[in-house]
Amino acid sequence: MGSVLRRLLFFFQRNRFDRDLEDELRFHEEMKAHALADADGMTGDEARAAARRRIGNPLRLREQSREPWIFATVDTFAQDVRHALRLMRRAPEFTFTALATLALAIGLNTAILSVAYGVLWRPLPYPDPDRLVIVSSAQQTETGARTFWTWAPVTYEALRPRLTTLDHLAAYSPIDAPLTGRGEPLQLSALDVSPNFFATLSVNPAHGRAFLTGAAAPDDDRSAIVSDRLWRTSLEADPAIVGQSITIDGLPRTVVGVLPPDFSFRPVLRMGALPEADIFLPNRWPGDTGRYGSSSCWAA
Amino acid sequence: MEEAKMKGKNELLPGTLEMLILKTLSIESMHGYGIAQHIQMLSADVLTIEEGSLYPALQRMLVKGWVLAEWKISANNRRARFYTLTTAGKKQLGVEKSRFSQMFGAIMRVMKTT
Numbered sequence: 001m002g003s004v005l006r007r008l009l010f011f012f013q014r015n016r017f018d019r020d021l022e023d024e025l026r027f028h029e030e031m032k033a034h035a036l037a038d039a040d041g042m043t044g045d046e047a048r049a050a051a052r053r054r055i056g057n058p059l060r061l062r063e064q065s066r067e068p069w070i071f072a073t074v075d076t077f078a079q080d081v082r083h084a085l086r087l088m089r090r091a092p093e094f095t096f097t098a099l100a101t102l103a104l105a106i107g108l109n110t111a112i113l114s115v116a117y118g119v120l121w122r123p124l125p126y127p128d129p130d131r132l133v134i135v136s137s138a139q140q141t142e143t144g145a146r147t148f149w150t151w152a153p154v155t156y157e158a159l160r161p162r163l164t165t166l167d168h169l170a171a172y173s174p175i176d177a178p179l180t181g182r183g184e185p186l187q188l189s190a191l192d193v194s195p196n197f198f199a200t201l202s203v204n205p206a207h208g209r210a211f212l213t214g215a216a217a218p219d220d221d222r223s224a225i226v227s228d229r230l231w232r233t234s235l236e237a238d239p240a241i242v243g244q245s246i247t248i249d250g251l252p253r254t255v256v257g258v259l260p261p262d263f264s265f266r267p268v269l270r271m272g273a274l275p276e277a278d279i280f281l282p283n284r285w286p287g288d289t290g291r292y293g294s295s296s297c298w299a300a
Numbered sequence: 301m302e303e304a305k306m307k308g309k310n311e312l313l314p315g316t317l318e319m320l321i322l323k324t325l326s327i328e329s330m331h332g333y334g335i336a337q338h339i340q341m342l343s344a345d346v347l348t349i350e351e352g353s354l355y356p357a358l359q360r361m362l363v364k365g366w367v368l369a370e371w372k373i374s375a376n377n378r379r380a381r382f383y384t385l386t387t388a389g390k391k392q393l394g395v396e397k398s399r400f401s402q403m404f405g406a407i408m409r410v411m412k413t414t
Contacts, residue, residue, distance in 0.1 A: 002365045020371075020381065021355070024332060027380045028351060031333040055351045064356040068363040 010069040021065055029055060125264050127202045134267060135169075153285030156194070170200035172265075177279050181247040182234055189275040190248075191265070192283040195220060201265075205257030208242040211282040220282050224253040228261040230278040248279065317349065317357050318366075319396035322389055325367060331380040332358060358383060366392050 010017060032051035036042055042050060055061070088095040123129055136149045156171045163169055170193065177190035191197075195217045198210035205225060212220045224246065226235065235241050235255075245252045259280075266274050324330065324338045335358075336349045361367045366389030374380040385393075 003363050006363055006365065023379070024355070024381045025351070027331065027374075027378060028333045030378070057352075061352055061355060064352065065359045067356065068360040 007069050007071065011071075017066070017069070018062065021062060025055065025058065025061065125262055132201070133166075156285070168196050168200035170194045170197040171285075172197060173283070174274055174277070175281075177248045177281070178250075179234065179246060179248060179279070180250070186234060188230070188278045190279040190281060191274075191277040192285075193280050195282045195284065197280065197282075198225070203259070203263060206260040207239070208255070208257030210257060217282070217284060220256065221284075222251070222253050223256045223282055224248060225257040225259060225280040226255055227259050227276070227278045227280075228263065229276075231258045248281070253281070312347075315396055316400060317353060318361060319393065319400055320347070320349075321354075321357060321361065322366065322385065322393040322396065325383055325385040326390065326393055329382050329384040331374060331382050333380075335383070361389070364388075364392075 029048065029051045032054065033044070033047035036050050037044060037047040040047075124132065126132065134149070136147050137151070138145055138147050140146075151171065153171070156169070160169050172194070173192040175190050175192050177188045179186040179188050193211075195211040195213045198204070199213060204210060206228065208225070211217070211223060211225065226241075226246075231237055231241060235246075238244070241255050241258060244255055246255060247253070264276065266276060320339050321335055324335050327338075330338065332351075332354055336351075336354055339347050339349055358367070358369075362369060366386060367383045368386055370382050370384065371379060372382045
Protein backbone atom coordinates (compact mmCIF):
# COMPACT_ATOMS: atom_id res chain seq x y z
CA MET A 1 0.00 0.00 0.00
CA GLY A 2 1.49 3.21 -1.20
CA SER A 3 0.16 5.37 1.57
CA VAL A 4 1.62 3.13 4.30
CA LEU A 5 5.04 3.23 2.64
CA ARG A 6 4.87 7.00 2.34
CA ARG A 7 3.95 7.26 5.99
CA LEU A 8 6.88 5.08 6.92
CA LEU A 9 9.16 7.43 4.99
CA PHE A 10 7.71 10.33 6.93
CA PHE A 11 8.74 8.60 10.12
CA PHE A 12 12.39 8.98 9.13
CA GLN A 13 12.07 12.48 7.67
CA ARG A 14 10.17 14.22 10.41
CA ASN A 15 12.55 17.15 10.72
CA ARG A 16 12.53 17.84 7.05
CA PHE A 17 8.76 17.72 7.07
CA ASP A 18 8.57 20.31 9.83
CA ARG A 19 11.03 22.57 8.07
CA ASP A 20 9.20 22.25 4.77
CA LEU A 21 5.88 23.13 6.35
CA GLU A 22 7.42 26.09 8.14
CA ASP A 23 8.92 27.41 4.89
CA GLU A 24 5.67 26.83 3.09
CA LEU A 25 3.68 28.76 5.65
CA ARG A 26 6.18 31.58 5.67
CA PHE A 27 5.79 31.90 1.92
CA HIS A 28 2.02 31.87 2.30
CA GLU A 29 2.23 34.54 4.98
CA GLU A 30 4.40 36.77 2.82
CA MET A 31 2.04 36.45 -0.11
CA LYS A 32 -0.92 37.22 2.07
CA ALA A 33 0.79 40.20 3.68
CA HIS A 34 1.66 41.49 0.26
CA ALA A 35 -1.96 41.17 -0.83
CA LEU A 36 -3.23 42.89 2.28
CA ALA A 37 -0.73 45.72 1.93
CA ASP A 38 -1.87 46.26 -1.66
CA ALA A 39 -5.56 45.96 -0.97
CA ASP A 40 -6.03 47.65 2.39
CA GLY A 41 -3.02 49.93 2.24
CA MET A 42 -1.45 48.60 5.43
CA THR A 43 2.20 49.08 6.19
CA GLY A 44 4.56 46.17 5.80
CA ASP A 45 4.57 45.24 9.47
CA GLU A 46 0.85 45.66 9.93
CA ALA A 47 0.22 43.52 6.90
CA ARG A 48 2.44 40.76 8.18
CA ALA A 49 0.81 40.82 11.56
CA ALA A 50 -2.64 40.72 10.02
CA ALA A 51 -1.64 37.90 7.70
CA ARG A 52 -0.23 35.88 10.57
CA ARG A 53 -3.38 36.42 12.55
CA ARG A 54 -5.57 35.27 9.73
CA ILE A 55 -3.54 32.14 9.09
CA GLY A 56 -4.22 31.11 12.62
CA ASN A 57 -2.45 29.10 15.25
CA PRO A 58 0.75 27.71 13.72
CA LEU A 59 1.07 24.92 16.24
CA ARG A 60 -2.41 23.70 15.57
CA LEU A 61 -1.72 23.85 11.87
CA ARG A 62 1.40 21.79 12.29
CA GLU A 63 -0.47 19.21 14.39
CA GLN A 64 -3.22 18.86 11.84
CA SER A 65 -0.79 18.74 8.94
CA ARG A 66 1.14 15.95 10.64
CA GLU A 67 -1.95 13.98 11.43
CA PRO A 68 -2.49 12.13 8.13
CA TRP A 69 1.14 10.97 8.26
CA ILE A 70 1.50 9.56 11.71
CA PHE A 71 0.46 6.13 12.89
CA ALA A 72 -1.76 7.42 15.65
CA THR A 73 -1.58 4.43 17.98
CA VAL A 74 2.19 4.12 17.73
CA ASP A 75 2.57 7.84 18.24
CA THR A 76 0.40 8.00 21.36
CA PHE A 77 2.10 4.91 22.72
CA ALA A 78 5.50 6.50 22.18
CA GLN A 79 4.29 9.65 23.92
CA ASP A 80 3.08 7.65 26.88
CA VAL A 81 6.38 5.79 27.12
CA ARG A 82 8.34 9.02 27.05
CA HIS A 83 6.13 10.50 29.72
CA ALA A 84 6.52 7.44 31.91
CA LEU A 85 10.31 7.59 31.54
CA ARG A 86 10.28 11.24 32.56
CA LEU A 87 8.24 10.44 35.64
CA MET A 88 10.57 7.60 36.52
CA ARG A 89 13.63 9.82 36.18
CA ARG A 90 12.07 12.32 38.53
CA ALA A 91 11.58 9.73 41.28
CA PRO A 92 14.82 7.73 41.27
CA GLU A 93 14.41 5.96 44.60
CA PHE A 94 11.01 4.64 43.69
CA THR A 95 12.18 3.59 40.26
CA PHE A 96 15.19 1.81 41.70
CA THR A 97 13.11 -0.02 44.30
CA ALA A 98 10.54 -1.06 41.75
CA LEU A 99 13.16 -2.29 39.31
CA ALA A 100 15.08 -4.15 42.01
CA THR A 101 11.92 -5.87 43.19
CA LEU A 102 11.01 -6.87 39.67
CA ALA A 103 14.49 -8.14 38.94
CA LEU A 104 14.56 -10.18 42.13
CA ALA A 105 11.13 -11.65 41.59
CA ILE A 106 11.74 -12.51 37.96
CA GLY A 107 15.18 -13.93 38.69
CA LEU A 108 13.98 -16.07 41.57
CA ASN A 109 11.00 -17.36 39.67
CA THR A 110 13.10 -18.25 36.66
CA ALA A 111 15.66 -20.04 38.80
CA ILE A 112 13.11 -22.01 40.77
CA LEU A 113 11.05 -22.99 37.77
CA SER A 114 14.13 -23.99 35.79
CA VAL A 115 15.16 -26.35 38.52
CA ALA A 116 11.61 -27.63 38.96
CA TYR A 117 11.41 -28.24 35.23
CA GLY A 118 14.58 -30.25 35.18
CA VAL A 119 13.52 -32.32 38.12
CA LEU A 120 9.78 -32.66 37.71
CA TRP A 121 8.45 -31.79 34.30
CA ARG A 122 11.13 -32.48 31.74
CA PRO A 123 10.18 -35.69 29.96
CA LEU A 124 12.52 -38.60 30.51
CA PRO A 125 14.87 -39.12 27.60
CA TYR A 126 13.73 -42.65 26.94
CA PRO A 127 11.03 -44.05 24.71
CA ASP A 128 7.76 -44.75 26.56
CA PRO A 129 8.84 -42.89 29.70
CA ASP A 130 5.51 -43.38 31.44
CA ARG A 131 6.08 -47.09 31.45
CA LEU A 132 9.16 -46.74 33.60
CA VAL A 133 8.93 -46.94 37.35
CA ILE A 134 11.36 -47.07 40.21
CA VAL A 135 10.53 -49.65 42.79
CA SER A 136 10.92 -49.20 46.49
CA SER A 137 10.01 -51.40 49.36
CA ALA A 138 7.97 -50.58 52.43
CA GLN A 139 9.02 -52.41 55.54
CA GLN A 140 8.22 -52.39 59.19
CA THR A 141 11.05 -51.34 61.44
CA GLU A 142 11.28 -50.58 65.14
CA THR A 143 10.47 -46.98 64.33
CA GLY A 144 7.45 -47.82 62.23
CA ALA A 145 6.89 -48.32 58.51
CA ARG A 146 9.71 -47.04 56.32
CA THR A 147 10.35 -46.89 52.61
CA PHE A 148 13.63 -48.29 51.29
CA TRP A 149 14.99 -47.40 47.92
CA THR A 150 17.93 -49.71 47.94
CA TRP A 151 17.92 -53.45 47.43
CA ALA A 152 20.20 -56.30 48.16
CA PRO A 153 21.28 -58.05 44.94
CA VAL A 154 19.96 -61.37 46.22
CA THR A 155 16.54 -59.83 46.61
CA TYR A 156 16.77 -58.52 43.08
CA GLU A 157 17.72 -61.95 41.79
CA ALA A 158 14.89 -63.50 43.74
CA LEU A 159 12.34 -61.08 42.39
CA ARG A 160 13.29 -61.34 38.75
CA PRO A 161 11.66 -64.70 37.99
CA ARG A 162 8.52 -63.64 39.86
CA LEU A 163 7.61 -60.63 37.76
CA THR A 164 3.97 -60.42 36.80
CA THR A 165 3.10 -56.79 36.09
CA LEU A 166 6.56 -55.76 34.92
CA ASP A 167 8.33 -56.70 31.70
CA HIS A 168 11.85 -56.01 32.83
CA LEU A 169 13.53 -55.46 36.13
CA ALA A 170 16.93 -53.84 36.04
CA ALA A 171 19.29 -52.85 38.81
CA TYR A 172 22.06 -50.27 39.02
CA SER A 173 24.63 -49.21 41.54
CA PRO A 174 26.76 -46.08 41.38
CA ILE A 175 30.50 -46.71 41.67
CA ASP A 176 33.79 -45.00 41.02
CA ALA A 177 35.76 -46.30 38.09
CA PRO A 178 39.38 -45.28 37.66
CA LEU A 179 40.35 -45.28 34.01
CA THR A 180 44.02 -45.79 33.26
CA GLY A 181 46.14 -46.51 30.23
CA ARG A 182 44.78 -43.70 28.10
CA GLY A 183 46.78 -40.63 28.91
CA GLU A 184 46.12 -39.26 32.37
CA PRO A 185 44.32 -41.53 34.81
CA LEU A 186 40.73 -40.43 35.27
CA GLN A 187 38.29 -40.99 38.07
CA LEU A 188 35.00 -41.66 36.35
CA SER A 189 31.53 -41.81 37.70
CA ALA A 190 30.18 -45.16 36.66
CA LEU A 191 27.22 -47.42 37.12
CA ASP A 192 27.21 -51.10 37.76
CA VAL A 193 24.13 -52.25 35.92
CA SER A 194 22.28 -55.47 35.41
CA PRO A 195 22.73 -56.82 31.87
CA ASN A 196 19.15 -55.94 30.94
CA PHE A 197 19.61 -52.30 31.97
CA PHE A 198 19.58 -50.79 28.50
CA ALA A 199 16.87 -53.16 27.33
CA THR A 200 14.71 -51.98 30.21
CA LEU A 201 15.11 -48.37 29.16
CA SER A 202 14.65 -49.29 25.50
CA VAL A 203 17.89 -47.53 24.70
CA ASN A 204 20.30 -48.77 22.07
CA PRO A 205 23.90 -47.65 21.91
CA ALA A 206 24.78 -45.48 18.94
CA HIS A 207 27.75 -47.68 18.21
CA GLY A 208 28.12 -51.33 19.07
CA ARG A 209 25.51 -53.10 21.15
CA ALA A 210 23.95 -53.35 24.58
CA PHE A 211 25.03 -56.00 27.07
CA LEU A 212 24.15 -59.62 26.47
CA THR A 213 21.38 -60.99 28.60
CA GLY A 214 20.18 -64.37 29.59
CA ALA A 215 22.44 -67.31 29.05
CA ALA A 216 25.04 -65.31 27.14
CA ALA A 217 25.39 -62.75 29.94
CA PRO A 218 28.54 -64.20 31.47
CA ASP A 219 30.41 -63.56 28.21
CA ASP A 220 30.02 -59.90 28.83
CA ASP A 221 31.51 -59.91 32.31
CA ARG A 222 34.57 -58.00 31.09
CA SER A 223 32.67 -55.58 28.86
CA ALA A 224 31.92 -51.91 29.23
CA ILE A 225 29.66 -49.41 27.54
CA VAL A 226 30.87 -45.84 27.45
CA SER A 227 29.03 -42.55 27.30
CA ASP A 228 29.24 -40.32 24.24
CA ARG A 229 31.04 -37.70 26.26
CA LEU A 230 33.77 -40.08 27.40
CA TRP A 231 34.15 -41.37 23.87
CA ARG A 232 34.71 -37.86 22.54
CA THR A 233 37.02 -36.62 25.25
CA SER A 234 39.19 -39.53 26.36
CA LEU A 235 38.83 -42.03 23.54
CA GLU A 236 39.31 -39.48 20.72
CA ALA A 237 35.95 -40.34 19.19
CA ASP A 238 37.64 -43.29 17.57
CA PRO A 239 35.06 -44.93 15.31
CA ALA A 240 36.77 -48.30 15.75
CA ILE A 241 36.51 -48.15 19.53
CA VAL A 242 34.12 -51.09 19.63
CA GLY A 243 36.20 -54.12 20.43
CA GLN A 244 39.11 -52.18 21.88
CA SER A 245 40.29 -52.61 25.41
CA ILE A 246 40.36 -50.05 28.21
CA THR A 247 41.57 -50.51 31.76
CA ILE A 248 39.06 -49.90 34.53
CA ASP A 249 40.19 -50.34 38.12
CA GLY A 250 43.23 -52.21 36.90
CA LEU A 251 41.17 -54.72 34.93
CA PRO A 252 41.05 -54.79 31.15
CA ARG A 253 37.58 -54.38 29.73
CA THR A 254 36.31 -54.51 26.18
CA VAL A 255 34.27 -51.63 24.89
CA VAL A 256 31.16 -53.11 23.33
CA GLY A 257 29.10 -49.96 22.83
CA VAL A 258 29.00 -46.17 22.79
CA LEU A 259 25.82 -44.50 23.97
CA PRO A 260 24.01 -41.83 21.95
CA PRO A 261 24.90 -38.22 22.80
CA ASP A 262 21.53 -37.41 24.29
CA PHE A 263 21.47 -40.32 26.70
CA SER A 264 21.20 -39.42 30.35
CA PHE A 265 20.42 -41.45 33.44
CA ARG A 266 19.93 -39.35 36.53
CA PRO A 267 17.04 -40.60 38.62
CA VAL A 268 16.20 -38.31 41.49
CA LEU A 269 15.62 -39.98 44.78
CA ARG A 270 15.74 -38.85 48.35
CA MET A 271 19.50 -38.64 48.26
CA GLY A 272 19.45 -36.35 45.26
CA ALA A 273 20.33 -36.97 41.64
CA LEU A 274 23.08 -39.31 40.55
CA PRO A 275 26.05 -37.81 38.78
CA GLU A 276 26.15 -38.39 35.06
CA ALA A 277 27.80 -41.76 34.54
CA ASP A 278 30.48 -42.20 31.89
CA ILE A 279 30.89 -45.93 32.03
CA PHE A 280 28.39 -48.72 32.41
CA LEU A 281 29.68 -52.05 33.64
CA PRO A 282 27.59 -55.17 33.62
CA ASN A 283 27.25 -56.83 36.98
CA ARG A 284 25.34 -59.85 38.03
CA TRP A 285 26.30 -59.51 41.65
CA PRO A 286 26.77 -63.22 42.06
CA GLY A 287 25.77 -64.34 45.51
CA ASP A 288 25.99 -60.82 46.89
CA THR A 289 23.97 -60.33 50.04
CA GLY A 290 25.11 -56.81 50.86
CA ARG A 291 22.85 -53.84 50.58
CA TYR A 292 24.25 -51.31 48.14
CA GLY A 293 23.37 -47.77 47.44
CA SER A 294 21.43 -49.08 44.56
CA SER A 295 17.90 -48.94 43.38
CA SER A 296 16.07 -50.70 40.74
CA CYS A 297 14.52 -49.25 37.69
CA TRP A 298 11.81 -51.22 36.02
CA ALA A 299 9.69 -51.12 32.95
CA ALA A 300 6.10 -52.02 33.40
CA MET B 301 -15.24 42.62 5.94
CA GLU B 302 -13.39 40.75 8.61
CA GLU B 303 -13.18 37.09 7.92
CA ALA B 304 -15.35 35.90 10.73
CA LYS B 305 -14.61 32.32 11.62
CA MET B 306 -18.14 31.40 10.65
CA LYS B 307 -19.05 27.81 11.12
CA GLY B 308 -20.67 28.00 7.73
CA LYS B 309 -17.33 28.11 6.00
CA ASN B 310 -16.35 24.69 7.28
CA GLU B 311 -19.57 23.07 6.32
CA LEU B 312 -18.66 22.01 2.86
CA LEU B 313 -19.84 18.54 2.01
CA PRO B 314 -17.13 16.13 3.07
CA GLY B 315 -14.66 15.60 0.28
CA THR B 316 -15.61 18.86 -1.43
CA LEU B 317 -12.45 20.61 -0.37
CA GLU B 318 -10.33 17.84 -1.82
CA MET B 319 -12.39 17.95 -4.98
CA LEU B 320 -11.86 21.69 -5.37
CA ILE B 321 -8.13 21.35 -4.81
CA LEU B 322 -7.86 18.46 -7.26
CA LYS B 323 -9.78 20.40 -9.87
CA THR B 324 -7.58 23.44 -9.37
CA LEU B 325 -4.45 21.35 -9.77
CA SER B 326 -5.84 19.66 -12.86
CA ILE B 327 -5.67 23.03 -14.56
CA GLU B 328 -2.16 23.87 -13.44
CA SER B 329 0.41 23.01 -10.78
CA MET B 330 0.29 25.56 -7.98
CA HIS B 331 1.51 26.37 -4.52
CA GLY B 332 -0.85 26.42 -1.56
CA TYR B 333 -1.47 30.15 -1.62
CA GLY B 334 -2.22 29.99 -5.32
CA ILE B 335 -4.74 27.21 -4.84
CA ALA B 336 -6.60 29.18 -2.19
CA GLN B 337 -6.57 32.31 -4.34
CA HIS B 338 -7.79 30.43 -7.39
CA ILE B 339 -10.75 28.96 -5.58
CA GLN B 340 -11.59 32.25 -3.92
CA MET B 341 -11.44 34.19 -7.16
CA LEU B 342 -13.45 31.77 -9.25
CA SER B 343 -16.12 31.47 -6.61
CA ALA B 344 -16.37 35.26 -6.35
CA ASP B 345 -15.21 35.22 -2.75
CA VAL B 346 -17.93 32.83 -1.67
CA LEU B 347 -15.49 30.06 -0.94
CA THR B 348 -12.58 31.16 1.25
CA ILE B 349 -10.33 28.30 2.16
CA GLU B 350 -8.70 28.72 5.54
CA GLU B 351 -5.07 27.75 5.88
CA GLY B 352 -6.04 25.52 8.75
CA SER B 353 -8.09 23.44 6.33
CA LEU B 354 -5.99 23.82 3.22
CA TYR B 355 -2.66 22.53 4.38
CA PRO B 356 -3.95 19.50 6.27
CA ALA B 357 -6.01 18.66 3.20
CA LEU B 358 -2.93 18.92 1.01
CA GLN B 359 -1.04 16.63 3.41
CA ARG B 360 -3.85 14.08 3.31
CA MET B 361 -3.68 14.10 -0.47
CA LEU B 362 0.08 13.69 -0.36
CA VAL B 363 -0.29 10.64 1.91
CA LYS B 364 -2.86 9.13 -0.44
CA GLY B 365 -0.66 9.78 -3.44
CA TRP B 366 -3.13 12.04 -5.28
CA VAL B 367 -0.61 14.88 -5.53
CA LEU B 368 3.14 15.37 -5.56
CA ALA B 369 5.01 18.28 -4.00
CA GLU B 370 8.12 19.99 -5.32
CA TRP B 371 10.08 23.07 -4.32
CA LYS B 372 10.28 25.55 -7.21
CA ILE B 373 10.79 29.26 -7.77
CA SER B 374 7.50 31.14 -7.87
CA ALA B 375 6.45 33.92 -10.21
CA ASN B 376 7.92 36.58 -7.93
CA ASN B 377 11.22 34.80 -7.48
CA ARG B 378 10.52 33.18 -4.18
CA ARG B 379 10.96 29.55 -3.18
CA ALA B 380 7.59 27.83 -2.86
CA ARG B 381 6.20 24.34 -2.74
CA PHE B 382 4.27 23.45 -5.86
CA TYR B 383 1.70 20.69 -5.97
CA THR B 384 1.06 18.55 -9.03
CA LEU B 385 -1.76 16.17 -9.78
CA THR B 386 -0.84 12.50 -10.19
CA THR B 387 -2.63 9.87 -12.26
CA ALA B 388 -4.26 8.56 -9.13
CA GLY B 389 -5.28 12.10 -8.31
CA LYS B 390 -6.86 12.53 -11.71
CA LYS B 391 -8.86 9.39 -11.18
CA GLN B 392 -9.88 10.55 -7.74
CA LEU B 393 -11.08 13.82 -9.17
CA GLY B 394 -13.51 11.91 -11.34
CA VAL B 395 -14.71 9.92 -8.35
CA GLU B 396 -15.22 13.03 -6.27
CA LYS B 397 -17.03 14.81 -9.08
CA SER B 398 -19.55 12.03 -9.54
CA ARG B 399 -20.04 11.68 -5.81
CA PHE B 400 -20.62 15.40 -5.45
CA SER B 401 -23.09 15.45 -8.35
CA GLN B 402 -24.97 12.60 -6.77
CA MET B 403 -25.12 14.39 -3.44
CA PHE B 404 -26.02 17.68 -4.99
CA GLY B 405 -28.74 16.15 -7.13
CA ALA B 406 -30.24 14.38 -4.15
CA ILE B 407 -30.25 17.54 -2.05
CA MET B 408 -31.83 19.55 -4.85
CA ARG B 409 -34.55 16.96 -5.29
CA VAL B 410 -35.42 17.21 -1.62
CA MET B 411 -35.37 21.00 -1.71
CA LYS B 412 -37.43 21.24 -4.91
CA THR B 413 -40.40 19.38 -3.50
CA THR B 414 -42.88 21.85 -2.14
